[in-house]
Amino acid sequence: MKFSAITSTVALAFVIVSSSLASAQSAAPADPTDAGKAVFKRANCVGCHKWHGNGGGGYGGDALSLRKTELDRQHIIETVTCGRPGTGMPYFARGSYDTTKCYEMSRQDVGERMPPEGGTFLRPNDIEAVADYVLAHIKGRGEPTYDECTAFFGNTSRVCDIYKANATQPASEPSK
Amino acid sequence: MRINVRTTLRAVLLASAAFACFNLASPVRAADEMTPERLLNAEKEAGNWLHHHKNYSGTRFSTLKEINKDNVKNLKVAWTMHLGGVEGGGIWSHGGLEGTPIVENGMIYVTDGWGSVYKIDARGGKGQMVWKMDPKTDHDWAGAIACCGVDNRGVALWGNLVVSHTLDGRLIATNKETGQVAWQRQVADPDKGEVITGAPLIVKNMAISGVAGAEYGIRGWIAATDLTTQKEVWRTHTIPAKGEPGSETWKDSNDAAAAGGGSTWVTGTYDPSTDTIIWGVGNPGPDWDNAYRPGDNLYTDSSLALDANTGKIKWHYQHTPNDPYDYDSVAENVLVDVPTPNGQTQKLALEADRNGFAYAIDRTNGKFLWGLPFVKKVTWTKGLDPETGKPIEYDPKNPVQRYNASVTPHRENKIADICPGNMGGKNWPPTSYNPDLKLWYIPVIESCNRITVEEATKDKLKAREFWTGGGPSQPFKITGSVTAIDVTTGKIAGKMETPFPNLGGMLSTPDLVFTGQPSGEVMALDAKTLQKLWEFNTGGGVNAPPVTFSVDGKQYVAILVGLGGAWDKWFIESTPELKKIQPGSMLYVFAL
Numbered sequence: 221m222k223f224s225a226i227t228s229t230v231a232l233a234f235v236i237v238s239s240s241l242a243s244a245q246s247a248a249p250a251d252p253t254d255a256g257k258a259v260f261k262r263a264n265c266v267g268c269h270k271w272h273g274n275g276g277g278g279y280g281g282d283a284l285s286l287r288k289t290e291l292d293r294q295h296i297i298e299t300v301t302c303g304r305p306g307t308g309m310p311y312f313a314r315g316s317y318d319t320t321k322c323y324e325m326s327r328q329d330v331g332e333r334m335p336p337e338g339g340t341f342l343r344p345n346d347i348e349a350v351a352d353y354v355l356a357h358i359k360g361r362g363e364p365t366y367d368e369c370t371a372f373f374g375n376t377s378r379v380c381d382i383y384k385a386n387a388t389q390p391a392s393e394p395s396k
Numbered sequence: 397m398r399i400n401v402r403t404t405l406r407a408v409l410l411a412s413a414a415f416a417c418f419n420l421a422s423p424v425r426a427a428d429e430m431t432p433e434r435l436l437n438a439e440k441e442a443g444n445w446l447h448h449h450k451n452y453s454g455t456r457f458s459t460l461k462e463i464n465k466d467n468v469k470n471l472k473v474a475w476t477m478h479l480g481g482v483e484g485g486g487i488w489s490h491g492g493l494e495g496t497p498i499v500e501n502g503m504i505y506v507t508d509g510w511g512s513v514y515k516i517d518a519r520g521g522k523g524q525m526v527w528k529m530d531p532k533t534d535h536d537w538a539g540a541i542a543c544c545g546v547d548n549r550g551v552a553l554w555g556n557l558v559v560s561h562t563l564d565g566r567l568i569a570t571n572k573e574t575g576q577v578a579w580q581r582q583v584a585d586p587d588k589g590e591v592i593t594g595a596p597l598i599v600k601n602m603a604i605s606g607v608a609g610a611e612y613g614i615r616g617w618i619a620a621t622d623l624t625t626q627k628e629v630w631r632t633h634t635i636p637a638k639g640e641p642g643s644e645t646w647k648d649s650n651d652a653a654a655a656g657g658g659s660t661w662v663t664g665t666y667d668p669s670t671d672t673i674i675w676g677v678g679n680p681g682p683d684w685d686n687a688y689r690p691g692d693n694l695y696t697d698s699s700l701a702l703d704a705n706t707g708k709i710k711w712h713y714q715h716t717p718n719d720p721y722d723y724d725s726v727a728e729n730v731l732v733d734v735p736t737p738n739g740q741t742q743k744l745a746l747e748a749d750r751n752g753f754a755y756a757i758d759r760t761n762g763k764f765l766w767g768l769p770f771v772k773k774v775t776w777t778k779g780l781d782p783e784t785g786k787p788i789e790y791d792p793k794n795p796v797q798r799y800n801a802s803v804t805p806h807r808e809n810k811i812a813d814i815c816p817g818n819m820g821g822k823n824w825p826p827t828s829y830n831p832d833l834k835l836w837y838i839p840v841i842e843s844c845n846r847i848t849v850e851e852a853t854k855d856k857l858k859a860r861e862f863w864t865g866g867g868p869s870q871p872f873k874i875t876g877s878v879t880a881i882d883v884t885t886g887k888i889a890g891k892m893e894t895p896f897p898n899l900g901g902m903l904s905t906p907d908l909v910f911t912g913q914p915s916g917e918v919m920a921l922d923a924k925t926l927q928k929l930w931e932f933n934t935g936g937g938v939n940a941p942p943v944t945f946s947v948d949g950k951q952y953v954a955i956l957v958g959l960g961g962a963w964d965k966w967f968i969e970s971t972p973e974l975k976k977i978q979p980g981s982m983l984y985v986f987a988l
Contacts, residue, residue, distance in 0.1 A: 267487045267965070270540070278862030279543050279611055279966050282850070339489060378564075379486075379536040382587045382859050 255346075256353025257372065263312060263340045263350070271372045271379075273358035283308070286358045296351040298322075300342065303335030310338035312347065428501060428572070430553040432600050436668055443946035445499040448550055448595040449826060450943070453731040454665040456828040457904045458944045462951035465907045467988055468920045468930045474952060474987040475523045477516055481508025482958070482981045484546070486539020490979040491546035492939050492960010494824070496595065497983070498551050499945035499954070505553070508981055509546035509960055510535070511562035513570055516983070518947050523985060527575030531562045537586050538564035541860050542593070543611040544962035549663065549824075550595040552603065554623050559603050561592040567605055567621055579626055583607075589614050589860050595663045599673060599704050602629055604664065610657030610678045610696075610724065613863035618660050618675055618700075620707060630707030634658035634677045634695050642694035642712075647795050650854050652689035655863060657681035658696045662726040662824050665745075667759060672710060673702045674731065674745055674759065678724035682852040683818070684805050685720075685865030690795030692717035697725045699747055699755075701762060711762030715749045717790060718797040720805050721776060721847070722818035722868075723751035730829050730836065731759060734883055746883065748827055748838045750820025753780060754881055766886035770838050770879045771821035775803045776814055805847040805866065817845030818868045819967055825901030826941050828909065830923055834884050837909050839898035840877040840891075845870050845970065874970035878902070878911055878926060892926035896971055899963055900955070901941030912938025914959055914974055918984065936980035939963070953986040 251257075260266065268283035269275040275283030291299065302322030303311035311317070317327040317334065327334060342350070357368070369380035430446070438446040442459050450456045463471060481491045491509030498505040502519040503526070510533045515526040539546060542563055551560040557569040557578055565584030570577055583605045584590035589612030597604040602620040610616065616634040621627070635656045636642040646653040657680045664675030680696035682688055698714040716723045729745040736742055745759035752771040757764060764785030777787035777799050789799045798804050805812035825839040845868050852865040876897035882889040900912040908929070909921040914937040920930040937959025944953045958981040959974070968975055 264484075264489050267489060270487070274861075276862055278864055278867055279962075282848075282867055373536050377534050377536040378586070379534070379540055381537075 253349070253353040253356045256349035256351070257357070259342060259346045259350040260353055263338060263342055265350070268308065272364035272368065273354065273361075274364070286354050287361045289359055293351050293355060296354055297347050300347045300350060303338075305330050305335055306333040308336065310336040312338035312340065312342045313344070314341045429555055430500075430598075435598055444501065445497065445943045445945050446553060448496050448498070448552060448597065448663045449665060449728060452666040452668060454728045454826070455730060455732070455831065455904075456826055456902060456941070457830055459906065460944050460946055460951045461906045462946070463905070463908070463944070463953065463988060465922055465929055468908060470988050471920065471930050471932070471953070471986050472988070473932070474521060474985045476985065477523045477525065477983040479506065479508050479514060479956075479958075479981040479983060480528075481510045481512055481546070482979050483510070483535070484539065485510075485535025486542060488539050488542065488546045488965070490960060491958075491981070492979065493956035493958035493981055494545075494547045494593075494940050494961055495550040495956050496826075496941055497943050497954050497956065498553060499943065500553060502947040504954065504983070505551045505558055506956060506983060507548040507550055507560060509548055509563075511548045511560060511568075513551055513558055513560050515558070515572070515575060518952070518985065520948065521950070521987075523983070529558075529568075529570045529575045529577060531566065531568055531577070531580075533562045534564045534586075538562070538591050541586055541589050541609065541612050542591050543608065545960050545965070547593040547961055549593060552596045552598045554598045554601075554603070557623070559596050559598065559623070561594065561596060561605060563591050563593065565590055565592055567596065567603055569623065581621060581626055583619055583621065587859065592661070594661045597663050597666065597673070598623075599666050602704075604673060606660030606662065606664070606675065608659045608661035610659040610681050611683065611862055611864050612860060613655035613657075613681055613857050614659065615654055615656060616658030616660050616678060618664075618673075618702065618707065632702060632707040632709065634660060634700065636694065645692040645694040646689060647691035648689050650688060655681060655857055656689065656693060656696065657683075659724070660726065662728055665729050665731050666704065667731050670760070671704045672759070673704050674729040675700050675702065676724075676726040676729060676747065678726045679722050680719055681863045682865030683722040684847050684849050684867075685807065685852040686718050687796050687807050688852040688865060690718070692792070693719065697723060699725060699729050699745060699757060701759065713755070713757050713762045713764065713785075715753070715755065716751050717786070718795075720797070720799075721751065721814055723749065723816075723820060725749050726824065727822060728826055729757075729759075730827060732829055732831070732836075732883060734834065744883065746827070746829070746836055748822040750816065750823065751776070752816045752821035754836075754838065755785060756883065756886060768881070768886060768888070770881065770888065771816050771840055772842050772877075773815040773844065775844070776800055805849045807849060807851055810849040811846065812849070813844055813846050813872075815844035816841065817843035817870075817872075817874065817970075818847060819843060819845070819962065823899070825899055828902035828904040829883075830904045830906070832906060833923055834882060835889055835923065836881045836883050837902045837904055838879045838881065839901045839911060840879050841874060841897035841899075842876055842893070843874040843897065843970070844872045845874075845967075846872075868966070870967055870970035872970060874967070876913075878909065878921065880926060890926045892921060892928070896974065897963075899961065900938040903942040903944060903953075905944060910942040910944070910953060912942065912955060914938060914963065914971070914977065916957075916977065918942065918955055918986075932986070934982070934984055936982060937964075937974065937977040950987060955984050957982050957984055
């Protein structure tokens, strides 16, 4: 009894998954920067810049706001490839400062200001994709919105709920 | 065909036999019902580990001594068990293990960072998974606002339920036999930046919950849930509302108190003789801009004594008024009775604070008795006032404290190096107290780090965003130690230095002390000399405290291994060698 119930649950889940996959495929044309969004997640840009790109001061330092950034596409690509010397922004390309100089510096030149190595190495087309994603969805945007949040996370998490009502609720109820 | 039928038949028979065995073993025995009496008398069940801190006093001391200093060199791995919960979520690339196992009559209950509960049968000299309860924690909702890791420090037992928390703020009661969720209740609200990482404390028929989020502008609290009605009995905010006693210690015009921090994420202790819960309170927010919140900022950085029935505050003792360092006081208060030379008994509450000082408070009235630095280096103050225990430089007339001004982060000193660093001389990893030797063992982070202040303004306060007024960086190497304090004298009795900070915590037995290192080693020390007598490298990072128990008359030591938490995201640059430690999730069990 128990086993068959489990089996049918699994079967049902499979049907749901496959049908949702199918519907995803037949949905509106995909956003061309979806690949870049995937890189943004996979390379853990979120870990410091957050999903909305605002980064901000915090426990681990101060990731710059990608919403307020003035970097152009080429500069974003360079920053992701090479990191930012003397800060916590990692470099994400294999061989940066070794086989390819960064900001005209080798590992020896940059010395103690060597940025940390990213947790994931990205290929040049991944880096271009993430730059395009930042330009299309983050740079120049104002306060994060519910629609932006659900576009990033989907709607299976409650992570976006606070953007539903309005964007600037106080973090805690005022003390009485 | 025939062979097939026979095989199937045999499989069915075997399966039903197994099922029958399981059924025979599974009905609840009366002795397995957790009652208030058993929790009060946990010491009578020497082979069990029934409370998060072993007993209501929080000593993490076991009387078991089959493993002792003469034979501990023969300690070996008895069995291991792989667990889950390593996956990331929110701002975290992976989870870790910080939990204390609970052990009752040969059954072990542990959690992983996302709050899954595992029941493991430890009888017969081996470990067998009985069930796993996965609470399906909302990774992105909770993980985005967990300041310091995907953490869960364990369960508690009540009736036939296993009681636990999730990072996304739930209190969950799970049927001990079946692993099915009996009921759950949302206690904390991640929409306000609140998460839960601590284990519940069971007092009578209540589960006491604490909250994390002082880096996200919460107003902290401690809450009691009636386990029979599943309703809230009381909720005491750690920051007073306007007009309440203590609200005068928030002198700003920003309504800073409304987002003033005061988290409570380490499980407290309980004194049944006075029906008092004693619980530590975290830092004020914004962490490093104390000019935003002039005043002492009660009850942040304090130990609080609460009436167990009502949650009313009986007394408080604040360690770092108007804290500009992130020196929270969430640590457990260990309740210890010490005879004095004149035949009296001192009823102490011992706390090893993030600020680098160990404190003994009279737990009947909250008065300071003694304090001393337990770390090698303290720079933020020249010392404690011997009468009040306040930092010598503390001046209640100053709305904004500068302490040793030259090293204190503030708006005119935006880059400041402090010792201990903001992770503190001791963080959440628990201490242990040996009542025979009157020695109190502290897991120490010997540290300094650099604070960069960013002036906080009200417009920067946003739900679910960091509210810290700056941030730390790690230009200095950080090491650790186990430091023993003789509580009859209030003096350091010994210090065993370690290459890495102690991120796991302590266990003591009559003549041994157990602890671990984030580089992987679990070790046993001589309780008197702190000399290392045994060591085993688990190959992971120890980020959780050891426990000991007995089953079938044999003593075991158990410890969760899996480096996670705050360290490998925020502090790893101070211990670059630890970058090579891989995430993991494993229970190790040792025996002779």
